[in-house]
């Protein structure tokens with residue numbers, strides 16, 4: 667297979683065309699496995715009441731929020747992350763192209779992610795879990811600032827999206843458990859099930875990319891994995907929210923290692939791929955080095971019991 671220099675680092679047009687049948691097959695699999703659900707059925711509307719302002723209701727005050735700090739921070743970060751969907755849509759269409767099954771997937775994915783923010787916002791406002799004025803200001807600030815994607819090309823985008831969906835699945839699941847509210851837990855479980863199917867889609871396409879050109883795909887993994895951060899990092903108050911999320915055991919270096927990076931490396935058999943050229947070997951070494959580094963960081967992160 668002939669490749670030019672751009673192909674090696676980004677995957678290039680060749681990768682897009684060659685992976686298209688895999689994308690199409692996985693789009694069909696996704697449509698078969700997913701099921702329609704309705705955000706309004708997950709929101710406990712009976713707990714809601716009018717706010718001040720035009721409705722002349724009760725203003726929001728911090729003591730109205732019943733969610734533990736970690737769950738509140740997670741849901742807030744979750745909805746702000748989903749609010750940036752116009753940017754992700756733009757980035758993915760640029761990486762995957764605006765035609766055929768690739769763009770069909772991006773459109774479907776966008777519709778499903780939008781459902782997550784509708785549910786999350788409905789829950790947060792109805793239960794008065796967060797300040798509604800701050801929530802709206804955060805949203806506007808975030809969209810106005812825009813979102814810059816740290817990576818380039820189809821292969822890096824595939825690695826990033828696989829990791830992102832994997833991490834979001836875990837974070838949403840844990841946030842539901844930390845909420846202490848069965849209604850919230852059910853909603854977060856439903857959203858996490860979507861993230862799981864998104865992860866499977868991206869992981870399967872990445873798997874095909876590894877089979878097609880292991881040197882290029884491993885290089886993309888080695889380039890993206892060590893610097894991976896969730897897209898919500900651009901949110902206002904991100905540092906405080908992250909502190910609460912780690913302290914409450916919703917997400918941490920340990921969880922990132924055990925529930926995301928280790929299974930990602932294991933399931934894709936990244937360290938066992940043979941027949942590589944020097945750049946593929948180098949990429950494998952970089953991945954192995956990062957996993958060891960994360961293991962040590964994670965061990966230090968474990969809170970004393």
Ligand SMILES: [Fe+2]
Nearest residue numbers: 748779782861
């Ligand atoms: Fe989502």
Ligand SMILES: [Fe+2]
Nearest residue numbers: 831860861864
């Ligand atoms: Fe997702």
